[in-house]
Amino acid sequence: MASPIPLSNDIETPRSEKPVLVKQGAETAPESSAEGGLGIAVGGAVVQFGQQRVLRGLNVTVAPGEFLAIVGRSGCGKSTLLRLIAGLEKPSAGTVSFDGEASAGLRSDVRIMFQDARLLPWKSVLDNVRIGAPGGDKAKALEALDLVGLADRAGEWPSVLSGGQRQRVALARALAGNPRLLLFDEPLGALDALTRIEMQDLIERLWQERQFTAIIVTHDVSEAVALADRVVLVENGAISLDVDIALSRPRERVSGFAYYEKMILDRVMTRSKDDGSEDGYSI
Amino acid sequence: MSRSIKWKQNGFSIGLQWLIPVIIVIVWQWLGSLGVISSRILPTPLSTLEAGVKLIRNGELFGYIGDSTRRALIGFAIGGSIGFILGFLNGIVSLSEKLTDTSIQMIRNIPHLALIPLVIAWFGIGEEAKIFLVALGVAFPIYLNTHHGIRSVDSGLIEMGRTYGLTGFALFRSIILPGALPAILIGVRYALGIMWITLIVAETISSDSGIGYMAMNAREFMQLDVVVLSILLYALLGKLSDWLAKLMERSWLKWHPQYR
Numbered sequence: 171m172a173s174p175i176p177l178s179n180d181i182e183t184p185r186s187e188k189p190v191l192v193k194q195g196a197e198t199a200p201e202s203s204a205e206g207g208l209g210i211a212v213g214g215a216v217v218q219f220g221q222q223r224v225l226r227g228l229n230v231t232v233a234p235g236e237f238l239a240i241v242g243r244s245g246c247g248k249s250t251l252l253r254l255i256a257g258l259e260k261p262s263a264g265t266v267s268f269d270g271e272a273s274a275g276l277r278s279d280v281r282i283m284f285q286d287a288r289l290l291p292w293k294s295v296l297d298n299v300r301i302g303a304p305g306g307d308k309a310k311a312l313e314a315l316d317l318v319g320l321a322d323r324a325g326e327w328p329s330v331l332s333g334g335q336r337q338r339v340a341l342a343r344a345l346a347g348n349p350r351l352l353l354f355d356e357p358l359g360a361l362d363a364l365t366r367i368e369m370q371d372l373i374e375r376l377w378q379e380r381q382f383t384a385i386i387v388t389h390d391v392s393e394a395v396a397l398a399d400r401v402v403l404v405e406n407g408a409i410s411l412d413v414d415i416a417l418s419r420p421r422e423r424v425s426g427f428a429y430y431e432k433m434i435l436d437r438v439m440t441r442s443k444d445d446g447s448e449d450g451y452s453i
Numbered sequence: 454m455s456r457s458i459k460w461k462q463n464g465f466s467i468g469l470q471w472l473i474p475v476i477i478v479i480v481w482q483w484l485g486s487l488g489v490i491s492s493r494i495l496p497t498p499l500s501t502l503e504a505g506v507k508l509i510r511n512g513e514l515f516g517y518i519g520d521s522t523r524r525a526l527i528g529f530a531i532g533g534s535i536g537f538i539l540g541f542l543n544g545i546v547s548l549s550e551k552l553t554d555t556s557i558q559m560i561r562n563i564p565h566l567a568l569i570p571l572v573i574a575w576f577g578i579g580e581e582a583k584i585f586l587v588a589l590g591v592a593f594p595i596y597l598n599t600h601h602g603i604r605s606v607d608s609g610l611i612e613m614g615r616t617y618g619l620t621g622f623a624l625f626r627s628i629i630l631p632g633a634l635p636a637i638l639i640g641v642r643y644a645l646g647i648m649w650i651t652l653i654v655a656e657t658i659s660s661d662s663g664i665g666y667m668a669m670n671a672r673e674f675m676q677l678d679v680v681v682l683s684i685l686l687y688a689l690l691g692k693l694s695d696w697l698a699k700l701m702e703r704s705w706l707k708w709h710p711q712y713r
Contacts, residue, residue: 281616288610288612290628
C-alpha cells in the first residue's frame with residue numbers, strides 16, 4: 171500500500187535541484203565521525219538457513235550519516251541483510267564492518283526497530299523506554315519520550331496505546347541510548363496511511379537532528395523515496411540497483427518524486443520502459 | 454457520589470455470587486426441620502453450626518484446621534518448587550527437556566492417589582505420607598504450566614531484549630518470567646484445587662489429626678453433624694485459596710487487559 175497523498179502545497183521540486191543532504195560526509199575518514207553516524211561496509215556476505223541461501227555474496231557500503239533504503243520483493247533477503255548488519259544473523263562467508271572494524275555481533279550503538287513495536291506489556295511506557303537508556307536512566311528515557319511527543323503517556327501500559335503510538339515508544343526506546351546506527355525493519359508496515367506519513371516525517375526530522383546513520387527496509391517504494399538519500403534494490407540475495415535520490419528535503423511528493431518512484435518500481439517489478447501500466451505496486 | 458455507586462455495584466456483585474449458596478442452605482434447613490430429610494441422613498445447617506460452636510469451645514476445631522492447613526502448605530511449597538524449577542529448566546534448556554520430559558509425562562499419568570497403599574507402606578500414617586502425596590499432586594500442574602508459559606513467551610520480545618544487551622538473569626527477570634507468569638498462575642490455581650482434594654483423601658484414609666480425621670472419627674460415633682461440618686470446611690478452605698490465587702493474578706497481572 172502506498173500513500174501518495176500530497177501533504178503540502180504543490181511547489182515544483184525539479185529533480186535537477188542540488189541535493190542537500192545526499193551523501194554528506196561520504197568522503198570523510200571513519201575516525202572523524204566518532205560521535206556521528208557509523209559507516210558500514212558489507213563485503214561478499216553469504217547468509218544461509220539450512221540449504222537455502224538467502225544472501226549470495228552481497229556487497230554494500232553505507233556512508234556515516236547516510237539514510238539508506240533497502241527495497242525488494244518479499245523473500246528477497248532484505249530483512250536478512252538488515253538483521254545481518256544488526257548482528258542478529260551471522261554470515262557464513264563475507265564480512266560486516268563498522269567504521270573499518272569487523273563486526274563482533276550485537277553493539278550498543280546500533281539499534282533496530284521491528285515491524286511490531288515489541289514493547290514489554292508488563293512495563294509502563296517509561297520503563298519500556300528505560301530499557302534503551304544507558305543504565306536505565308530515567309531522565310534520558312523521559313527526554314526520548316519527549317522527542318517522539320509521548321512524554322504525557324509515560325505512566326500508561328502499552329496495551330492502551332494505538333499502533334502508531336507504540337511504534338513511537340519503540341522509536342524513543344531506540345533513541346534513548348543515542349545510537350550511531352538505527353535500523354528499521356518495515357516499522358511502518360502495520361500502520362495506516364496517515365500515521366505512516368506522520369511517522370516518516372518524525373523519523374526524517376530525528377535523523378536530521380541526531381545525525382545517525384539510518385537504514386530502512388521497506389516494500390513501499392514511495393516510502394523509500396520519501397526518506398532515503400539512496401535506495402538499493404535486493405534481488406536474489408544481491409544488490410541489483412543502487413540509486414541516489416537527488417531531491418531536496420523536506421521532500422514534496424510531486425514531479426521529481428514520481429520520477430524516482432516510477433523508475434525504482436519499474437525495476438522492482440521488472441517492467442519494461444514502454445509498459446505503461448500504473449496499477450497497484452504493493453508487493 | 455460515584456464512590457457510593459461503585460460500592461453499591463460491588464455489594465450487588467458480591468450478593469449475586471453468594472445468592473445460590475445461601476438459597477441452598479435455607480432450603481436445606483427448611484427441608485430438615487420439616488422432617489423431609491432425616492437428621493440421621495443429613496443434619497440441618499443449624500445443628501452443624503452447633504457442632505461447630507461446640508468444637509470451637511473445646512479448641513479441637515482450630516487445631517484440626519491448623520494441622521490440615523500446615524500439611525497443605527508444606528506439600529504445596531515442596532511440590533510447587535519442584536514443578537516450577539523443572540518446568541523452568543525444561544522450558545529453557547533443551548537437553549534437560551530431552552532428558553526428563555518423557556519420564557515426567559509417564560509419572561504424570563499415574564493417578565497420584567493410587568499410590569496411597571504404597572505411601573502408607575513407606576511412611577506409615579505420619580505427616581510425611583500426606584505431605585508427599587500433596588507435593589506429588591501439586592507438582593505436575595505447576596510443571597506443565599510453567600513449561601508451557603516459558604515456551605510461549607514471545608520470541609520477538611526475547612530478541613528485542615538481546616539487542617538491548619539483556620542476557621542471563623536480567624533477561625529472565627524482565628522478559629521471560631513476567632511473560633510466563635499468566636500461565637504459571639493458572640497452574641497455581643489448578644494446583645490449589647488438587648492440593649485440597651489430595652489432602653481430603655489422604656486424611657480420610659489414614660490420619661490421627663486434621664479435618665479428614667475429624668470426619669472419620671465422627672462417623673464412628675455417628676456424629677453426622679461433625680461430618681457435614683468438615684465437608685463444609687473443605688469447601689470454605691477451597692474457596693479461600695481460590696480467592697488468594699485471584700488476588701495474586703490481580704496484583705501481578707494488572708498490566709494484562711484480561712485481568713483488569
